[in-house]
Amino acid sequence: MSVPTRIVRPRFWGLIFFLIFTAFGIGHPSAAIAGLIDLLVLPDLFPDHELIQVTPDSPLWKKKWDDGRRLARNGDYLTAIARYEEFLGGLPGNYAARWELGQLLLRTKTWERAVAVLEPVLENDPGRVDVLNGLAIALRQQGQFGRALDLFSRAHDLSPDNLVSQAGLAQGQVEVGRKKEAYLLIEQIVKRLPDDQSLRLALANLAVELGRLEAALKHLAVLAAPTNASCDVLLMTARVCEELGKERSAARYWLRALAVAPGNREAHGRLALYYEKRGNIDRALLHLLALLESDPSNDSLLSQICRVYVGADRFAEALPYFERYVQLKPNDIEALRSIININVALGNDTISLYRRLLALTPDDPQLIDTLADDLEAAGDSEGALFMWQYVTRISPGRVEAYRAIVGLLESLGRDEGMIESLTRIHELDPGDANVLRKLARLQRSAGDLTASLASYNKLEEAAGIDFEEYDQRGTLHDELGQYLEALVDYQILLKKFPGRHDIRRRGVVLAGELGLADVVTQLAVNWDALSTVQERDSDALLLATAYRNARDYGRALQWYQRILSPLGPWNEDGDPQGEDTQVVVEADFGLIDLYLQEGLVVEAEQRLREMFIAGRDPSRGIGRLFELALQKHSSGDENAKDWIRAYRAFSGGDQRMAFLMEARMLAREENYDRAIRMCQRLLHENIAKGGSEPNSDDLLFAREVGLVLITIFIGNHDYDEAEQQCLAMYGSGSDPEILVLLEKIARKKNNRAAAEKLHQRLQGGSPDLIALLNLAELYRQHGMVADQAEVAMLARQRINGSNRAAFLAIEAYTTMREYKSARLILDELYRDQPENISVLSSLVDIAYRAGHYQETISYGNLLLELQPGRVDGHYLIFRSFLALGEKDQAKNIQNMLFPVPVSKMLDASMKGAGLEQVIELPSRTIWQIITFSAPRHLGVTEIVMSSRFAANRFKDERAAVQRMATPFYARYRWERRFEHAIS
Secondary structure, three states: OOOOOOOOOOOOHHHHHHHHHOOOOOOOOOHHHHHHHOOOOOOOOOOOOOOOOOOOOOOHHHHHHHHHHHHHHOOOHHHHHHHHHHHHOOOOOOHHHHHHHHHHHHHOOOHHHHHHHHHHHHHHOOOOHHHHHHHHHHHHHOOOHHHHHHHHHHHHHHOOOOHHHHHHHHHHHHHOOOHHHHHHHHHHHHHHOOOOHHHHHHHHHHHHHOOOHHHHHHHHHHHHOOOOOOHHHHHHHHHHHHHOOOHHHHHHHHHHHHHHOOOOHHHHHHHHHHHHHOOOHHHHHHHHHHHHHHOOOOHHHHHHHHHHHHHOOOHHHHHHHHHHHHHHOOOOHHHHHHHHHHHHHHOOOOHHHHHHHHHHOOOOHHHHHHHHHHHHHHOOHHHHHHHHHHHHHHOOOOHHHHHHHHHHHHHOOOOOOHHHHHHHHHHHOOOOHHHHHHHHHHHHHOOOHHHHHHHHHHHHHHOOOOHHHHHHHHHHHHHOOOHHHHHHHHHHHHHHOOOOHHHHHHHHHHHHHHOOHHHHHHHOOOHHHHOOOOOHHHHHHHHHHHHHHOOOHHHHHHHHHHHHHHHOOOOOOOOOOOOOHHHHHHHHHHHHHHHHHOOOHHHHHHHHHHHHHHOOOHHHHHHHHHHHHHHOOOOOOOHHHHHHHHHHHHOOOOOHHHHHHHHHHHHHOOOHHHHHHHHHHHHHHHHHHHOOOOOHHHHHHHHHHHHHHHHHHHHOOOHHHHHHHHHHHHOOOOOHHHHHHHHHHHHHOOOHHHHHHHHHHHHOOOOOHHHHHHHHHHHHHOOOHHHHHHHHHHHHHHOOOOHHHHHHHHHHHHHOOOHHHHHHHHHHHHHHOOOOHHHHHHHHHHHHHOOOHHHHHHHHHHHHHHOOOOHHHHHHHHHHHHHOOOHHHHHHHHHHHOOOOHHHHHHHHHHHOOOOOOOOOOOOOHHHHHHOOOOOOOOHHHHHHOHHHHOOOOOOHHHHHHHHHHHHHHHHHHHHHHHHHHO
């Protein structure tokens, strides 16, 4: 491969390495005197024989002198010094003792005191060599190099063979720059001590400093000869060889140094130079890469490696090191150009490299020309894309550049960068509808729903949107919680595509949850024709549920009955004949909810009992029966307890819900302490059961228990405990029901500011109108009727024509006995929906509650025309006649409804079936008859209608009695109510 013409070869690499290695030098100047320091040691302190003979009659100063010497010989210098000073104070002329003290001070490096002690000794005897040397050593340590040199010189003159004097003199001469004189002295010392390596090394260093390299090499060769020579000696020997031009010898010493210290950077660097100079590139690179491994961020080293590879035409191997280099030096244009040319030579893509270059030199015409040539030669979309992207950076107002980018991205099948370019086109050319269409779709795909919706809205304003786009925008509204807007888009879409039953279903669900009964009706046109046979029942259930949510009782009832009426008798297993069991069960519970919503409690209870007897989801049904019993529960009442017992019988091994039912019943009886303990026990057991990873059922149950516990705390006025439980359950999420309870607690604690803050937070500014309606439901569930009314009216303002919002407000006003406010809403509903049974039944109820009995009778008759079987309508008319004093009229209604008592009808049915003896009545004792003390016993009808009887699944003939009696249950309860009212 030929060298690309524009590869930049890093120059002056020798200079680079000079900068790397100059810190090492050849020798070490300080080492030239280091070996001499070891010779600056005075002889032993004292001769072995005693100089002073101490006798018992000797004076005290002699004893102290002797004691000081003994301490000194034992190495206790500090104590010895103290002894000397004790007696020398009185004997200043004792120069022998003063000299000994001076030596002790030298050994303890107490230089200043040593000078003070030794000066008089030298004055007393100027020719003493040992004193001259000692004082010179102390002065040198104090930095008085000139005087120290003078003293060493005098000592040397007096005793030329004295090693201390020689060493001190040589050392001083080096320190003051008289190195040639010092060299001769040290050379003499080395001759006297040829085995002292430190002296020889000192002489070698001094020889290097003096430029006597051949002499230095002679000594270094001796030092480097042993196989265990130190790395420093080997390095110095190699440097001297190199300076003398003995490169092969130097290389051997460099290699020996690496054997001792494999990471030595100087040896690696020198060897790299050596091998490259001789063309051994691989061995040179071996050492360069070793250097790089220990210093990966050294840009000079990376540059040298690149140079070596490029010099050997090994471009592919050079490339990663160039890349590493420009990471450290991103603004080095020459290096970037080298990378580009290597890539060109290798046939690699260069676009990303041009991008980096253009960022550094955006106005370089030569570079832009080169770019254009490269792209034209490549014929590559990627290259063209890069070019246009560059154009947009230097000319951001050129809309055609952005259009070209969009076209290229589409041809490449790439969405990245498309949104940005389309947004810029829209800014420059707002009228381009196709751009908005593409932009909206891409934003939707990218998950930016709000931006996508905004683009569809702009498109509608600019050019209108087609039916497919209504589908897209409707889905966006739906996902963003803008349900009313979604519903409008779905309705428009269905006008064009009436067969889109998926959209129709979603529209029905939304309209129902928003409470828009008229929209449900519009969407329900040809409902059966659009459903497949397999979907017919589930679609009927969906429509019935929508009507129920929209408070259209009549239509909801029709659709529930369509699902339930074809069933006929239950088979032996309690399953409906030939129908989707789950759909039927859900329809049954939906119908029960409809009854309860309409206030038809006994009808709902009868339906639940029928399901229970048939074995249709008994646990769920028992739970609902318990709820109904709990609403009217008081201490001593057995109905709720009966259903708890039934639940225990049918729930299998998991009795948690039965315990929760019992806790709620106890709270209803105001036995709060026991109820709290039961709930807390359930929570602890649930945590233990779930472990570290509870399943969804455990979490749901824990939430239910927690909510019950909060309501019990509130009922017991334990507001702080209730608040703590709320906070424990709230965690870091957003739970509207917990926030509602916290608001309720704040109101109970008279913390108006906190309550208002929570209230505003709950209403918020969310576009989710269904959430607003659900909030009103939560307020109703927790008895916060004023808040219920406020939120319901707010929802009614925001959802024009919402029956759900209207009825939530009506129920709140009714609970607060604000009948006029409730009546105003109902009159408005009645004008628009005169055939809505829910509206009529509410008008009847409000009129009766307000004491408008004639009006109650009038509206009641209208209700009965629409639904003749509404016993609650008859009952309020019946009560109105009683209130007006027309008891005969009331009695006529009662006789019409109940011409034959339920007890007789049931007796007849039981006799017809041969079951009259199944229910045994307790007999009275003779004593009870005589004393008239027997309590009143229940009759057969009362027994079979009781919750205790109904809450059993009998296996004998009593099961037949249950099935026979249950259809009479609602009639029996109404009959009792009429009797109680007229008595």
